[in-house]
Amino acid sequence: MSMASKSMLNAQALARSRLSYRCYNHLSKIHVGLGSTPYSTKNSKVTASHQAHSLLSPCKLLSQQKATARKFSQRSLGQDNLLDVSVDSSSGVATLKMQKPPVNSFSLEFLTSLCINLDKLHSDGCRGLVIGSSLPKIFSAGLEITEMYQPDEARLREFWRTLQEFWIKLYGSQMITIAAITGHSPAGGCLVSMCCDHRVMADGKLTIGLNETLLGIVAPRWFSDTLINTVGHREAERALQLGKLYSPQEAVAVGLVDQVVPLESVAATVESTMAQWLKIPSHARHLSKLQLRQPTLDRLLHTRQEDIDNFVSFITKESIQKSLGMYLAALKQRSKAK
Numbered sequence: 494m495s496m497a498s499k500s501m502l503n504a505q506a507l508a509r510s511r512l513s514y515r516c517y518n519h520l521s522k523i524h525v526g527l528g529s530t531p532y533s534t535k536n537s538k539v540t541a542s543h544q545a546h547s548l549l550s551p552c553k554l555l556s557q558q559k560a561t562a563r564k565f566s567q568r569s570l571g572q573d574n575l576l577d578v579s580v581d582s583s584s585g586v587a588t589l590k591m592q593k594p595p596v597n598s599f600s601l602e603f604l605t606s607l608c609i610n611l612d613k614l615h616s617d618g619c620r621g622l623v624i625g626s627s628l629p630k631i632f633s634a635g636l637e638i639t640e641m642y643q644p645d646e647a648r649l650r651e652f653w654r655t656l657q658e659f660w661i662k663l664y665g666s667q668m669i670t671i672a673a674i675t676g677h678s679p680a681g682g683c684l685v686s687m688c689c690d691h692r693v694m695a696d697g698k699l700t701i702g703l704n705e706t707l708l709g710i711v712a713p714r715w716f717s718d719t720l721i722n723t724v725g726h727r728e729a730e731r732a733l734q735l736g737k738l739y740s741p742q743e744a745v746a747v748g749l750v751d752q753v754v755p756l757e758s759v760a761a762t763v764e765s766t767m768a769q770w771l772k773i774p775s776h777a778r779h780l781s782k783l784q785l786r787q788p789t790l791d792r793l794l795h796t797r798q799e800d801i802d803n804f805v806s807f808i809t810k811e812s813i814q815k816s817l818g819m820y821l822a823a824l825k826q827r828s829k830a831k
């Protein structure tokens with residue numbers, strides 16, 4: 494699709510959009526409400542009444558996110574249940590599973606839904622959060638490349654702002670966050686897992702890492718800062734330039750993940766790790782986390798608009814668009830050849 498026709502479609506979608514945030518919110522399976530919603534069983538799944546409850550609950554959202562949801566909700570109407578969120582009411586631990594086939598790629602709608610859910614879980618007093626995937630062999634393929642290829646500029650800006658928002662929320666989260674990496678986790682997928690306090694990865698033929706240079710693009714400073722904070726400066730220097738995708742064993746050796754276990758043991762390992770972390774006084778634990786992460790958070794918080802401008806100007810360059818186009822075509826080709 495040409496840039497002009499994509500822009501026109503987006504403009505039409507914006508003009509048609511009549512949906513409120515409440516409708517948008519319905520996209521995700523949400524059943525949070527610790528203390529306010531009765532939960533009779535461990536990890537009970539959402540019910541109609543819970544869903545109704547969550548639809549009526551006031552939600553803390555930044556006005557930017559509300560605007561985003563209103564503006565672009567039309568496009569996401571066909572995508573239901575992007576997330577499967579459940580809360581264990583006895584421990585206060587939430588499990589958020591990404592379920593956006595085929596590869597859990599982060600589109601604007603998906604990122605918005607993730608931000609909304611993080612806000613809800615936080616405001617409902619969840620103490621822990623496990624981030625995983627419902628898709629076999631995929632944690633997340635990172636950013637949805639079609640958001641960056643031949644983009645509509647207004648949407649591209651919202652997309653990046655929402656990614657920033659998600660990173661800020663997750664990296665500084667008050668909750669204990671654990672990534673259950675049961676599948677591939679390149680680029681943005683790796684970033685999300687690095688935002689967590691602990692990473693458990695399944696052993697096998699999986700990869701994780703910031704591979705941006707392989708796409709001909711450059712990981713922004715806050716991606717590389719997150720990697721440096723995880724694996725150290727020297728390892729990050731090599732990994733970023735090479736676009737290194739690590740096997741689980743390589744990843745655990747450099748500290749990119751904390752544990753590698755057989756796929757069938759990931760859930761139990763996550764559960765026992767969470768139980769250990771839950772024993773630490775929450776306030777002291779969170780302040781310790783912030784002591785180390787706040788300077789990194791501040792760096793982006795102080796330059797958000799500039800970061801969006803840099804991203805837009807970089808990604809819309811003709812040469813970068815060409816690289817992205819070729820990468821997408823190669824992905825499609827590989828997928829077709831399977």
Ligand SMILES: CC/C=C\C/C=C\C/C=C\CC/C=C/CC(=O)SCCNC(=O)CCNC(=O)[C@H](O)C(C)(C)COP(=O)(O)OP(=O)(O)OC[C@H]1O[C@@H](n2cnc3c(N)ncnc32)[C@H](O)[C@@H]1OP(=O)(O)O
Pocket residue numbers: 595596598631633634635636637638639677679680681682704705708710711712713714803804807808821824825826827828829
């Ligand atoms: C001077 C400059 C300074 C600063 C710079 C300023 C700003 C920064 C600028 C830019 C930074 C932008 C940051 C981007 C970070 C990202 O996250 S980019 C995304 C990177 N992701 C990848 O490279 C992953 C690509 N995918 C894969 O490798 C495989 O799909 C994967 C191993 C995940 C799974 O493999 P498999 O199960 O075999 O699935 P398929 O490959 O068959 O894929 C299934 C279909 O999904 C499509 N697809 C895969 N990944 C993506 C994606 N990320 N986005 C969109 N679509 C994707 C694939 O094409 C298949 O589609 P099809 O079935 O053909 O329709």
